[in-house]
Amino acid sequence: MKAAVLLMGVWMLPLALVPVLGGTPERELPNILLILADDMGYGDPGCYNPDSRIPTPNLDRLAAEGMRFTDAHAAGPLCHPSRYGLMTGRYPFRTDVSRWPREPLIEPGRTTIASLLRAHGYRTAMVGKWHLGFEERGYDRVLRGGPVDRGFESYLGFRASTDIPPYFYIRNDRAVAPPTARIEAGRSEGWSPIQGAFWREGGIAPGLELSGVLPRFTDEAVAILEDHGRRPKQRPLLLYLAYTAPHTPWLPSSRFEGASGAGLYGDFTAMVDAEIGRVLAALRDAGMRDNTLVIFTSDNGPVWYPADVKRLGHDSAGGLRGMKADVWEAGHRMPFIVRWPGRVAAGGISRQTICFTDLLATFAELCGAPLSEAEGPDSFSFLPVLTGEQPEDQPVRGPVVMRAGSTDAMLIRSGPWKLINRPGSGGFSEPRRGRAGSGEPAGQLYNLVEDLAETRNLYEQRPETVARLQAELDRIVAASGSRPDFGVGKP
Numbered sequence: 439m440k441a442a443v444l445l446m447g448v449w450m451l452p453l454a455l456v457p458v459l460g461g462t463p464e465r466e467l468p469n470i471l472l473i474l475a476d477d478m479g480y481g482d483p484g485c486y487n488p489d490s491r492i493p494t495p496n497l498d499r500l501a502a503e504g505m506r507f508t509d510a511h512a513a514g515p516l517c518h519p520s521r522y523g524l525m526t527g528r529y530p531f532r533t534d535v536s537r538w539p540r541e542p543l544i545e546p547g548r549t550t551i552a553s554l555l556r557a558h559g560y561r562t563a564m565v566g567k568w569h570l571g572f573e574e575r576g577y578d579r580v581l582r583g584g585p586v587d588r589g590f591e592s593y594l595g596f597r598a599s600t601d602i603p604p605y606f607y608i609r610n611d612r613a614v615a616p617p618t619a620r621i622e623a624g625r626s627e628g629w630s631p632i633q634g635a636f637w638r639e640g641g642i643a644p645g646l647e648l649s650g651v652l653p654r655f656t657d658e659a660v661a662i663l664e665d666h667g668r669r670p671k672q673r674p675l676l677l678y679l680a681y682t683a684p685h686t687p688w689l690p691s692s693r694f695e696g697a698s699g700a701g702l703y704g705d706f707t708a709m710v711d712a713e714i715g716r717v718l719a720a721l722r723d724a725g726m727r728d729n730t731l732v733i734f735t736s737d738n739g740p741v742w743y744p745a746d747v748k749r750l751g752h753d754s755a756g757g758l759r760g761m762k763a764d765v766w767e768a769g770h771r772m773p774f775i776v777r778w779p780g781r782v783a784a785g786g787i788s789r790q791t792i793c794f795t796d797l798l799a800t801f802a803e804l805c806g807a808p809l810s811e812a813e814g815p816d817s818f819s820f821l822p823v824l825t826g827e828q829p830e831d832q833p834v835r836g837p838v839v840m841r842a843g844s845t846d847a848m849l850i851r852s853g854p855w856k857l858i859n860r861p862g863s864g865g866f867s868e869p870r871r872g873r874a875g876s877g878e879p880a881g882q883l884y885n886l887v888e889d890l891a892e893t894r895n896l897y898e899q900r901p902e903t904v905a906r907l908q909a910e911l912d913r914i915v916a917a918s919g920s921r922p923d924f925g926v927g928k929p
Contacts, residue, residue, distance in 0.1 A: 467559070467805065468778065469666075469675040469730040471721060472551075472797075474524070475710055476517065476567060476599070476685035479740035481756020482707055483773050491699030491752040492707045496715035497775065500734060504777030505786035505824065511851070512738050513794040515762060515769030515865055516843040517599065518543065518569045520737040520794060521680070525550045525570065525588070527798030527814025531841040531848070531915070538571040538598075542583025549813040551798050552589025552676065558805040561666070561673045564590040565658045566680030568608075569598045577606065577616040586610050590678070594658045600648050600682045603640020607654075617641030621648075624687055626702065633741055634702055636686040649689040651682055656713040660720040667724025675726075679717065683710050686741070700752035703742070731804075732777040735794070738843075739768045741866070759892040763843025763865030765858050766892055770840060782824050789830060791851065792820050793838045800824075815919025836922070839914050845870065850911040854887040857907035883907075 481487035483494045485501035486508075513523020518538045519530030526548055535543055544550060552562045564585045573582040585593035593610050604617035621642040626634025637648060659679045666675045683706060690697070690705040694712070698704025714734070721727050739762045742754035760766030774792070776782055799817035802809050809817065818835030822828035837852040842864025849858045858864070859881045862871040879897040883904055886892075897904055917924045 467674045471732045472678045473734045474680045475736040478736035479754035481753045487756040492704040494711040496711050501775045505782045507774040507788050509791045510774030511793045512770040515738045524794040527795045527817030529816045542571040550589045555676045560676045562590045562676045563592045563662050564678045566595045566655050567682045577613045581611050601637040601686045606643035615643040617643050619644045659717050663720040663724045728779045734775045736772050760867045764863040764867050765842045765849045790823050790834050854885050856884045858882040
């Protein structure tokens with residue numbers, strides 16, 4: 439691609455400088471603010487769903503000032519596989535993500551978005567939910583294998599979700615206070631067992647309040663931005679802010695009680711939007727707005743059942759089928775907003791299919807850093823989409839491949855076609871089954887251009903398409919990566 443060719447020639451430039459695309463004079467690399475919500479659905483922000491019953495003025499404004507992607511996908515439909523793909527540019531089915539409670543998922547030496555940007559002059563900071571494992575040998579000891587061992591210079595956050603014990607803050611690679619106290623399980627009446635103010639019993643740091651985690655992470659992010667804005671001639675900043683919300687437990691502060699028409703979940707999501715607004719205001723006040731690439735997305739789909747849609751009139755999936763963990767679209771098609779003043783046209787909409795794994799290659803191209811074969815094997819740069827150089831009708835990447843959240847079901851998305859190699863959702867939605875019943879198609883095939891809601895299974899009507907996609911899926915799974923240099927096809 440033109441942008442890739444242009445940037446390949448700047449490998450030896452000073453670390454903080456690259457040419458602006460199109461041949462204009464050099465300029466500093468932008469700061470990068472990457473905000474990841476947790477379990478927010480495609481249909482929650484108003485800019486994606488005009489019928490949303492949740493006020494999201496800050497996300498709506500961000501979309502109006504930047505570009506909104508309508509076909510962006512998590513690397514997996516659950517928290518930890520999604521984050522693995524985002525960090526490494528590698529599909530999570532290529533490793534055993536179930537190891538996260540016992541050991542780090544990212545091996546030492548594997549390139550991450552943080553290690554890549556740090557090597558090219560960035561100050562790297564992370565705040566929030568890691569969920570990619572530590573070497574846990576006791577919470578009074580160093581926690582190896584976390585953010586500061588995988589490219590970040592600083593970290594404050596949680597090891598996982600705020601419904602998975604033990605609950606405690608980690609500063610860099612040590613517990614701020616070990617989880618020596620105990621908390622009983624929480625739940626809410628009127629919701630399913632995994633919704634509402636749900637958390638599991640277990641260890642907790644003395645004095646820690648789960649309701650305070652969301653604003654605490656915002657406070658930390660704001661402090662980083664304020665500090666960075668005061669530094670003279672500072673390095674560019676990567677700030678990765680990974681919220682634990684609106685994942686359960688849904689704990690809106692009193693200010694947001696009744697703020698939405700979508701019950702406790704909607705109120706908590708409205709609070710998330712307000713916290714994002716605080717971060718964006720701090721970015722502006724630090725004088726960093728105009729030279730910061732802001733990316734907002736969510737890690738996977740919502741925990742929102744058809745009964746919730748019927749009862750509250752809010753469709754968190756925005757018309758997509760399924761929910762969190764599913765191979766159906768609501769499990770992994772995410773809101774994805776990019777603002778970069780002067781580089782990304784305001785009010786833009788892109789229908790390009792992209793994946794979280796693509797962030798690594800995008801940041802690498804931004805820095806003029808060609809990836810080796812071992813780096814980001816499933817990562818394709820969408821920088822030319824942001825700068826308007828990639829025609830909308832020319833795919834920026836090859837197929838997206840993904841494993842379901844709770845079964846061995848796999849999907850491949852190629853052009854308008856989506857093949858799922860098993861019946862059912864493969865996740866939380868019913869039917870979940872992984873094997874076909876009597877007289878039932880052995881898999882699922884959908885044309886998403888004509889049937890985005892996945893209502894018409896064409897598996898038996900289009901055997902040649904099924905065979906082609908299955909062969910493509912098999913090749914990508916068997917290979918070490920899916921970029922063209924792995925010999926599995928071109929975008």
